[in-house]
Amino acid sequence: MPPRSDEPRRDPTGSRRGSSRGAEPREPGVGGISDARAYTPRGRTIREGGAEQRRTPRSSRSGDPFRPALQVVDGGRATRAGRREPATAGESGRAGRRTAGGRAGVVRTVSTRPVHEPFDDEDDPPPRRRPGPRRPAARRPVRKPRRPPRLGDPRRRLRLATVLALTLFASIGVRLVYLQMADSPAYADGGLPNRIAVVELPAPRGAILDRTGEPLAHSVEARYVFADPTRVKDRFATARALSPLLGVPASELADRMRRSKRPGTDIDLQFVYLARGVEIGTAKQIMALDLAGIGTHRDERREVPGGDLAANMIGFVSQDMNGLEGLEAKYDDVLRGQAGKRTYEVGLGDLAAPIPGGYSSTTQPKPGSSLQLTIDRDLQFMTQRILAKQVAQAKGSVAAAVILDVPTGEVLAQASQPTYDAADPAKVNSPADRDDAATSFVVDPGSIHKAITYGAALQEGVITPDTTFPVANTVVLGGVPFEDTHHANGRVMSIPGMLAFSSNIATIEIADKLGKDRLIDYQKRFGLGQPTGEGLPGEASGRLLPADEWSGSSYGSVPIGHSVDATPLQMAAAYNAIANNGTYVQPHLVKETIGPDGKGTPSAAPATRSVLSPANAADLRRMLEAVTTVDGPDGRATGLAAAVPGYRVAGKTGTGLRYDNGKKQPGEVGSFIGMAPAEKPRYVVAVFVWSPGGEGGAVAAPAFREMMGFTLRHYRVPPSLTDKSPKFEVFPR
Incomplete structure (x- = not known):
């Protein structure tokens, strides 16, 4: 700290600052630090200010939001509570001379220790004084009044928020359109194998006819019974219910309904044959049982009207309608035809049914050709x-x-x-x-x-x-x-x-x-x-x-x-x-081959x-x-x-x-x-x-x-x- 001067500091009026010793007595309320502290920034004592506030109606008691700024313009300092801080003695004098621009008759008191509030940052700290003879205090230049702070425009904030929201929604919309239009096949195909069901559409096998066109062996409409192992709830109970109708041991049926994967994949197998060539009446009885995961579909069964008529020559077929012996085996590729296939999307769980509008592809079966023999x-x-x-x-x-x-x-x-x-x-x-x-x-x-x-x-x-x-x-x-x-x-x-x-x-x-x-x-x-x-x-x-x-x-x-x-x-x-x-x-x-x-x-x-x-x-x-x-x-x-x-x-x-x-x-x-x-x-x-x-x-x-x-x-x-x-x-x- 610079050394204090022995000569007391004086204000522009010639009075000393910072001390009351040797001074003339003053009227209460005029001069003096204690008196200055007893006054409010507007020149009133605290008691007077309180009394005036009590006299002032509540409606007019709320301060103007711009009052601190106006006080600064008037020459005072804005306090945290919105009150004006007292000016110094010099400033008070100057304010007295500026009554034309300020408020007349207001006595400004001076505090020996200015109160700095968090918002009081307009004055720089006083420079430190060097030791030496004290010069008379120079008169401070008059500051230009500061402009009141510019407040934000709510309309601008609303416009900005609207633009940001629209930009966000536009980005989301563009991404959704891209997913639906560009990447949708890839995402859809990624889960498609888990929803695909494949049903074979058997091709009618060609007949074997005698020289006059009478059938020696031909196919008739029947049904095949199939199971979806992923939907069968109790394969053992289901097998016991189907065994008497199909004539197949329950153990064999239960084994067929065991869950397994498609060869070479991790996808569950959703279709297995339980029986082929089942009579239509028997198929209706099976459907009446309403067994979960069990269904029937159109099939064919090979019939030989003559029983043993030319049997050693004609031969026979398997349940899958593949020729095994005789002419059935020799001309199997001619008689068999080409099976069709229906591939479609199904739901999962209890919704295991074709999905309307989902993936569906059908290859129609091609019936086999018939053989007309020379046999009478x-x-x-x-x-x-x-x-x-x-x-x-x-x-x-x-x-x-x-x-x-x-x-x-x-x-x-x-x-x-x-x-x-x-x-x-x-x-x-x-x-x-x-x-x-x-x-x-x-x-x-x-x-x-x-x-x-x-x-x-x-x-x-x-x-x-x-x-x-x-x-x-x-x-x-x-x-x-x-x-x-x-x-x-x-x-x-x-x-x-x-x-x-x-x-x-x-x-x-x-x-x-x-x-x-x-x-x-x-x-x-x-x-x-x-x-x-x-x-x-x-x-x-x-x-x-x-x-x-x-x-x-x-x-x-x-x-x-x-x-x-x-x-x-x-x-x-x-x-x-x-x-x-x-x-x-x-x-x-x-004799000849008869096409479909x-x-x-x-x-x-x-x-x-x-x-x-x-x-x-x-x-x-x-x-x-x-x-x-x-x-x-x-x-x-x-x-x-x-x-x-x-x-x-x-x-x-x-x-x-x-x-x-x-x-x-x-x-x-x-x-x-x-x-x-x-x-x-x-x-x-x-x-x-x-x-x-x-x-x-x-x-x-x-x-x-x-x-x-x-x-x-x-x-x-x-x-x-x-x-x-x-x-x-x-x-x-």
Whole structure:
């Protein structure tokens, strides 16, 4: 602090400041610090001010909000309570002289220690004085009155707040529009897999029809039962309720309804099949139970109207309508069609229903095509009935029958015994009962093979219809003896007589003149050693003994139909070539394919080739008639039981062996293959019967007679003219 001056400070009037010593007495209220403190900023004492406030009405007592500013303008200081602070003595004097601009008659008191309020910042602190002689106080310059503070405009604040709010809402709106228009597919797709349900729309399977358009197998409307595992509340209770209606064990149904994920994803599986092909009435009962997570939808079921009619040939399908055997399996891609699919959004929990306006996509199913076969349903039925009746005489037997249309090679009937109900394929004694014996039954054809040997010899000029030579009773080749059942005892026999009595020795001698190479060549021309390509899956090809594998005994066994593997269908096709003037026609089952639009597409034309000349084929047919007609003092032909009254029949009996997986089976295979009318054949019928006891020979010929007789009557073939039937002499003189 600067040193205090010994001379008291004086105000402009000459009076000393800060001390009352040595001063003249003053009137109360004039001068003096204590007196100044007793006055209010407006020159009133506190008591006077209080009294005046009490006298002033309350309405006028509230101060003017701008009063502190006005007091500053008047020369005083604004206090915290809005009162004016007293000015200094100098300022009071100046204020007295400024009565014209201030308030007249107001005595301003001076405080020795100015009171600084928080808002009193207009005066800077006085500078510190340096030690030295004190100079008279200079007169302060007169300050310009300060302008009152500028107050805020509420309208501007309102405008600013409005602009900020609108900007905020505009930003939110722009973001919402962007999410809805630009990013909405991405956000929607992100949760879409959890809401997607997929329902398969099965495609109707094509029918299998006979040659007249009658159904052998077709699909009918049904229902399938499905479950949504995410909605099933109690899978065990649900399974117990469904088991009696579906015929499926409850444990299996409960296992199907267990929650699981879609393969390769973390998404819950929402669709599983519980049963297929359920009858519509049963489906209604299931829906009446109102089980959570259980539903039904349109499906189909395969029906076979004939039960076992052509079952071994047609085959059957699975519950999913996939072909498993027979024609159903061979032509599965044609019959099955393409299933459709419906994909849609569903809600979650109790709202598991399609969402209106949600994602939905439907691929319509494409029905499968139908197959029209060459089979005649009525003829097939009678063929199966006759075969079953005849085979009943030979227990434990396996039999096959084939009926061919000669000019076209179409299969009119193809029966197997035993058979089964294609509508319930599980009810069989053995899976082999479902096999088609005509294409899978591999046998040593036996004597029916002799027609091939004689046909090759005729075509190659080794023999003629008039050829005769002496026939011995036995011959030994490679250490193996061969003999005849009808002993000729060295007598001269005719070619028809050799066929009528089925002479092994005569056939071996003719084959020896023909040679093994040419015999093998004709075997192939007649269709042996390779599948016919009829149309059934799993058709056996048979086997021919190559020339380099022949042994000494092969020269005796091969010509008479041993050491040769063939199927009934292959042998029937070989005889059909003889009946068709020497032209081989590939046997076939499928006539045409009918698309969903009803338009038919014929099957490819069957393969054909010439084997015999028409003349040689006619001569061979005439010689084969001896098998069903020769009956005299020299003996009876082997095929008299196959004769059809009123018709000329050419054919041949056979006794062969059966092989299963390369192993010879006990018993024998009896067979008969023939054609009628022999003068101009229309149909070929082949019958093969294997029995462990060897009774097949006694069954095959009678079965042929009944089948051929019905076929000729069914197609109204006129009877033959008996007066033109040939007369045969077995032992010409």
